[in-house]
Amino acid sequence: MSTRTFLALVGSPRAHATSQVFARYFADQLAARGWQTEVLSLAGAIRKPEGWPALAERFRDADTVGLCTPLYVDSLPAEATLALERLVDVAPTRPQGFFALVNCGFPEAAQNDTALAICRHFARQAGRTWLGGLALGGGGALAGQQVEKTRGMMPHLCAALEQAVAALDTGEAIPAATQALIRRPFCPPRVYALMADVGMFQDAAKHGALWRIFARPYAAG
Amino acid sequence: MHALILYDDGRPEAALDPVEAVLTERLQAAGWTVETLRTSALSIRPCVGCFTCWTRTPGECGMDDDARTYAKAHARSQLFVVLTPVSFGGYSGRTKTALDHIVPNIFPTITLRKGEVHHPLRYPALRGWLNIGWQPVPDAACAETFAALNVRNGLNGDVKLSDTLVFTPADNAAARTAAVHALLQKVEALP
Ligand SMILES: Cc1cc2nc3c(=O)[nH]c(=O)nc-3n(C[C@H](O)[C@H](O)[C@H](O)COP(=O)(O)O)c2cc1C
Numbered sequence: 116m117s118t119r120t121f122l123a124l125v126g127s128p129r130a131h132a133t134s135q136v137f138a139r140y141f142a143d144q145l146a147a148r149g150w151q152t153e154v155l156s157l158a159g160a161i162r163k164p165e166g167w168p169a170l171a172e173r174f175r176d177a178d179t180v181g182l183c184t185p186l187y188v189d190s191l192p193a194e195a196t197l198a199l200e201r202l203v204d205v206a207p208t209r210p211q212g213f214f215a216l217v218n219c220g221f222p223e224a225a226q227n228d229t230a231l232a233i234c235r236h237f238a239r240q241a242g243r244t245w246l247g248g249l250a251l252g253g254g255g256a257l258a259g260q261q262v263e264k265t266r267g268m269m270p271h272l273c274a275a276l277e278q279a280v281a282a283l284d285t286g287e288a289i290p291a292a293t294q295a296l297i298r299r300p301f302c303p304p305r306v307y308a309l310m311a312d313v314g315m316f317q318d319a320a321k322h323g324a325l326w327r328i329f330a331r332p333y334a335a336g
Numbered sequence: 337m338h339a340l341i342l343y344d345d346g347r348p349e350a351a352l353d354p355v356e357a358v359l360t361e362r363l364q365a366a367g368w369t370v371e372t373l374r375t376s377a378l379s380i381r382p383c384v385g386c387f388t389c390w391t392r393t394p395g396e397c398g399m400d401d402d403a404r405t406y407a408k409a410h411a412r413s414q415l416f417v418v419l420t421p422v423s424f425g426g427y428s429g430r431t432k433t434a435l436d437h438i439v440p441n442i443f444p445t446i447t448l449r450k451g452e453v454h455h456p457l458r459y460p461a462l463r464g465w466l467n468i469g470w471q472p473v474p475d476a477a478c479a480e481t482f483a484a485l486n487v488r489n490g491l492n493g494d495v496k497l498s499d500t501l502v503f504t505p506a507d508n509a510a511a512r513t514a515a516v517h518a519l520l521q522k523v524e525a526l527p
Contacts, residue, residue, distance in 0.1 A: 129385040158382070185385070189488035190426040193382040193436050197429030221453045229425075229488050232481040236424040240475075304453050308446035315444040318391040329443060331458055332395040333411035 121145045121152040121283075122177040126184025126195035128158040133254045137183040137216050137276075140262045144280040145179075157198035170198075171205050179212045179283055180243070185254065186219035186230050203241045213243035214279075214289055218254025222307040224298035226252065247289030249279065249297050253307050255314075269301045339363050340413040341372040342406070344420045344431040351470050352419045354509060358516050359417060359468075366524060371409055375430040378402040382433050389440035395458055396440055403437035411441050411459040415466070415523060422469040422502060425481025442492075454492055464497035464523050465490050468516075474504040497526055 123138035135154070142152035153173055160170040174180060184195050191199070215234035217227040231248035238245045251272065257265055266273045275297035279289045300307075319325045343356055360370050380402045388398035397403045410416060420431040427435060442455040467486040471479065483500040490498030499522060501515050 127385060128382060132385070161382075187383070187385075187436050188432070188438060189485055189492065190432065192385070193429055193432040196423055196426060196432045197382075200423055200429050203424075223452055226452070226488070229481060229485045232484070233424045233426045236475070236478050236481060239477075240424060304448075308448075308453050312445050315387075315390060318387070319394070319444075322392045324392055324394055327394045328390070329458075330394045331411075333408040333441070334459065335412045
């Protein structure tokens with residue numbers, strides 16, 4: 116049997132993105148199971164067109180593709196969307212599976228559902244088999260840490276990702292129970308909101324902008 | 337009352353041109369001032385997710401381009417209408433390049449809305465956010481997601497009226513005009 120190939124696509128425009136951590140995780144875990152893997156950034160290929168042919172080629176030839184992306188305005192970031200609008204016309208050279216992991220800033224995983232639907236429609240229109248969608252709330256809490264380091268705070272996240280990898284390795288879709296497990300909130304929304312607020316105020320203070328945080332530069336009149 | 341139309345006019349078929357014309361005419365007749373931002377005329381770099389607009393220059397994107405033009409126009413509008421090709425049930429990439437820059441217009445702090453976590457708004461809430469989508473090939477599942485997206489955006493924006501139309505080549509000019517009129521009647525009926 117020839118080596119199976121996995122392509123992880125990163126939908127975040129940020130350099131140290133949570134999405135990048137997940138993309139790396141899937142790639143590393145499948146590589147440990149004998150897959151040939153690669154992680155590529157959609158924003159990178161949009162910004163530097165010379166990277167586009169390699170991305171399109173990998174997307175054409177992979178056995179399985181996983182898109183790891185943040186939620187932007189209840190859907191996918193602009194550059195991820197621009198890239199998918201081009202990739203939809205790249206026909207696969209073999210039957211290909213496609214799954215997505217969407218993480219958002221708000222703690223409720225359900226806020227990612229429209230974006231996951233968009234990923235599912237993309238897979239269908241691109242002629243790929245939908246392998247399932249993983250919705251993670253409060254993605255900012257990972258703060259770029261490796262998945263393994265979050266086991267204490269988010270045990271269900273690690274368990275769900277391990278189950279997802281096991282399914283993908285056997286060519287199966289991510290089980291519904293796994294998709295449900297990752298959605299479990301890791302702390303009450305109010306606690307998460309408080310943590311997020313504190314972090315944001317600290318950041319604003321660091322940049323000397325604390326007293327302007329409620330500015331309204333575009334107020335009429 | 338000010339209405340902002342964000343129009344992705346970049347596709348060759350320009351199918352939404354007549355819709356935009358009817359929309360503008362009808363809104364002006366009802367007393368709205370109408371501002372139209374066409375994506376073909378905007379120079380906007382996509383959001384890079386740096387949150388400068390929250391923690392360094394609160395309320396303003398760190399990149400000085402038409403992202404600011406869009407955010408400013410959005411902040412001063414009571415009605416927002418998006419005319420866009422539907423991409424997989426979402427906005428087109430060109431539309432999204434502008435729309436992601438809505439983030440400066442919300443505060444970084446947290447509020448609860450319908451039991452969900454959201455951000456308070458930096459400016460008064462829109463009365464209406466309307467999405468008018470174009471599908472060169474009809475796709476009911478994508479149209480459904482596009483409408484759901486409009487509802488989600490409405491909740492995030494604390495908008496009174498959220499509504500969606502999706503046109504396909506099967507809708508003739510009369511049908512499109514009638515649908516736009518019916519949609520604007522809902523706007524006019526707002527308290
Ligand atoms: C332009 C923009 C729009 C966003 N829109 C949403 C949103 O609608 N809902 C939400 O929960 N989080 C939203 N977020 C927060 C991101 O989804 C969150 O910070 C995520 O963890 C970033 O993931 P990344 O590190 O992979 O980029 C938005 C962030 C940005 C920059």
